[in-house]
Amino acid sequence: METAIVLVAGSGMLAGALVAVLGKKTLTAVIAAGVVSLLASVLYLLLSAPDVAMTEAAIGSGLTTIIFLFVLHRIRSMGLLQEENESLDQERVDGT
Amino acid sequence: MNVLSIAGALLVGFGAIFLFIGAIGLLRMPDCYTRIQAGTKASTLGTILSLGGIGLLHPSWLGKALLILLFVLLTNPVSSHVLARAAHLAGILPRGDTEVDELAAETEAKHHSINGGGST
Amino acid sequence: MVDVAVTCALVLILGALVLAGVRFVAGPTAVDRVIALDVLTVISLPLMGIIAHLSGRSIYLDVALIYGLLSFIGVLAVARYLDGGLS
Amino acid sequence: MRAKAILLQFILMMGVWLLLSGRVTFENLAAGAIVALVITMMTTSRTSMLGEIRLTPRALGAHLLFFLVFLRELIRSNLDVARRVLSPSLPIHPGIVKVKTRLRSPLGRFVLANAITLTPGTFTVDIMGDSLFIHWLDMAPEDAEAAARHIVSRFEKYLEVAYG
Numbered sequence: 001m002e003t004a005i006v007l008v009a010g011s012g013m014l015a016g017a018l019v020a021v022l023g024k025k026t027l028t029a030v031i032a033a034g035v036v037s038l039l040a041s042v043l044y045l046l047l048s049a050p051d052v053a054m055t056e057a058a059i060g061s062g063l064t065t066i067i068f069l070f071v072l073h074r075i076r077s078m079g080l081l082q083e084e085n086e087s088l089d090q091e092r093v094d095g096t
Numbered sequence: 097m098n099v100l101s102i103a104g105a106l107l108v109g110f111g112a113i114f115l116f117i118g119a120i121g122l123l124r125m126p127d128c129y130t131r132i133q134a135g136t137k138a139s140t141l142g143t144i145l146s147l148g149g150i151g152l153l154h155p156s157w158l159g160k161a162l163l164i165l166l167f168v169l170l171t172n173p174v175s176s177h178v179l180a181r182a183a184h185l186a187g188i189l190p191r192g193d194t195e196v197d198e199l200a201a202e203t204e205a206k207h208h209s210i211n212g213g214g215s216t
Numbered sequence: 217m218v219d220v221a222v223t224c225a226l227v228l229i230l231g232a233l234v235l236a237g238v239r240f241v242a243g244p245t246a247v248d249r250v251i252a253l254d255v256l257t258v259i260s261l262p263l264m265g266i267i268a269h270l271s272g273r274s275i276y277l278d279v280a281l282i283y284g285l286l287s288f289i290g291v292l293a294v295a296r297y298l299d300g301g302l303s
Numbered sequence: 304m305r306a307k308a309i310l311l312q313f314i315l316m317m318g319v320w321l322l323l324s325g326r327v328t329f330e331n332l333a334a335g336a337i338v339a340l341v342i343t344m345m346t347t348s349r350t351s352m353l354g355e356i357r358l359t360p361r362a363l364g365a366h367l368l369f370f371l372v373f374l375r376e377l378i379r380s381n382l383d384v385a386r387r388v389l390s391p392s393l394p395i396h397p398g399i400v401k402v403k404t405r406l407r408s409p410l411g412r413f414v415l416a417n418a419i420t421l422t423p424g425t426f427t428v429d430i431m432g433d434s435l436f437i438h439w440l441d442m443a444p445e446d447a448e449a450a451a452r453h454i455v456s457r458f459e460k461y462l463e464v465a466y467g
Contacts, residue, residue, distance in 0.1 A: 001226065001270070005263075008230045012237045019241055027297070031249045034290055035240060035256060041283060042260055045267050045276055053279045061257075062286035069297045105221035108266070112225035112232075114381055115259055119232035121388035122239050122255055128247045129438050130397055131239075133426055134384055135255040140421065141381040146225065146262035150269055150277075153218065157268075159322040160277045164261060164284060171288045173420035173427075175254055179291065180428045180438065182298035183247040190397060190438075 002046055009039040009046075030068045037061050100152050107149030114142030128183050129190050136176040143168050226266055232259050250294050257287040305347075308354035313343045315353075355408040355466055362465045369461035373418055376457075380423040387440065398442040402451045403434050405459060411466030418458045425454060 013036050020032035037060025044053035121134025144165050151161030236259060240252035261280045268276035316339035324331055356362075387394055406412050416427040416435060424440040437451055 001223065004226070004230055005267070008233055012233065015237055015241055025246070027246050027294075028249060031246065031253055031294065032240075034253055034287075035237075038253075038257060038260060038283070038287070041279065042263060042267075045264060045279060048271065048273075050273070050275045050279050054282050057279065057283045057286050061283065061290050065290040066293045069293050073297060101218050105218040108225045108262075109221040111262060112228035114385070115262065116228045116232045116235075117385045117388055118255065119235035119239075119259070121384060122252065123235050124388060124393060125395075126393075127397075128245060128251065129399075129428070130395060130440060131248060131251055133424070133438070133440050134388055135236075135251055136426070137380055137384050137421060138388075139255050139258040141377060143258050143262055146229075147265050150262070150265040153269055154274070156325065157274050157277060159325040160274065160281070161265070163319065163322040164265075164277065164281050167281070167284055168258065168261065170417075171284070172258065173417040175288055175291045175295075176420060177416060177427050177429075178295040179247060179250055179254070180426065182295040183245075184428055186247070186298045188245060188247060190399065 005046060006043065009042050013039045013043075026072060030065060030072075033068075034061055034065050037064070100155065104149040104152030107145045107152065109149075111142045111145030111147075111149060114138050114145065116142075118142060127190055128188060129180060132176050132180050136172055140168060140172045143172075222266060222269060225262075229259060229263050229266070233263070246294075247298065250291060254287070254291050257283065305354060307356075307358070309343055309347055311353045311356060312347065313339050316342055353410070355410045357465060365461045365464035369418075369458065369465065372457065372461065373421070376418075376422040380421060383423040384440075395440050396442050397438065397440055399428060399436055399438050400442070400448070400451045401434050401436055402448075402455050404455060406433075406462055406466065408466045411462045414466070415455070415458055415462055419454065422454065425451075 016032045016035035016039065020029040020036065023029055023032065037056055040060065041053045041056040044050075044056060115138065118135055118138025121138060122131055125131045125134050147161045147165045147168075151158040151165075233256065236252050236255045240249055240256065243249045243252055261284055264276055264280040264283070268274060268280075317335055320335035320339060321327065324335070404412060404415060406415060412430060412433075412435075416430055419435065419437060420426040425437050427435055428438050429436045435455070437454070439451075442450075
């Protein structure tokens, strides 16, 4: 029974990591990092390490997502990095 | 094998069925608003039933399970609403054969006359 | 009977995880991906509950509680970013 | 108003503490009371919304009735979504409709929006002032306004008593 959970969670982590690396947009990569840390936290539970799972939840899902998004927002609003800026704006409008 | 654990097992099973239906809906629906509908609703009831069942299986965990359950019940509608609003503001339109879209007309009007003090 | 029901529930929940993961990989827009992330989180809360039941330790439910809380904040942050302001 | 908000928040925090710790001893209650008091004092300026809840017996009854109606609608909505998702032809006609609400208090509007989100085939996309924008999964093409009005008033009559 535990093997099934490990298989599903592990392949899900792999898929999330591939989306994060291969995806074109930055926002997609940030969300994919959230998925990876979610499934990693389930795997930590199976390894009977609830404290590590809690830390992973706090850092991976909460802190890194918010910090990444904050930095993306700062880059966009500072107006530096003109091309990056335009592509980020486009990204917001496309939503992709 | 008492009544509580049988009820708990049944609740866990039904909740899992609803979660599965929600995931199917997430996969089948055509645009992101209908996906929010299917995903949020079915998964809310599924989570409530499953965690309630876990609470009944272990009566000493009931308080904690109840806390998670209430939390999901409160936050899931909020996150679905926030996502739909963000999608609409980011300019993602509903599917082509959507009958009416009065929100789009309203935001258009607000763009022209900058006095709408609406907020959420 | 309890074991049978819990095993069935576990299989269904894992199937739901796979389906939501497919939507996550496929999802054309970022909003679709965030919805998939939200549903994945909500699905994994009962999964953590079932793992707690199988191993008989109630601290695993605390992990589920913390995960629900923080993932909600993460979804709010992504939505604010899509709105265009994250202040 | 303010005292009521503080009292309600204190009770809420105590409830969360008791559910989390799960045992009722004197030490536990004392520690919980201290923590709840500190948190209430720290955050009281931001949570004055809670003072809008009415606590008359009639309002409490309205809360209870609202909760029961809400539970029934939640189960109905899930069966409805399940039926639509599982039928091979996917019978949906989505649309976004605007409805005005009579509720005045922001907390009441918030609860109304969340209740609508969990009822059959509808969810709230946006709130602007007193108008709610509701996304319908399966819209009645001719009489959308009246149908939406019906959905809102089903909850409104309880929430109006409970929140004003």
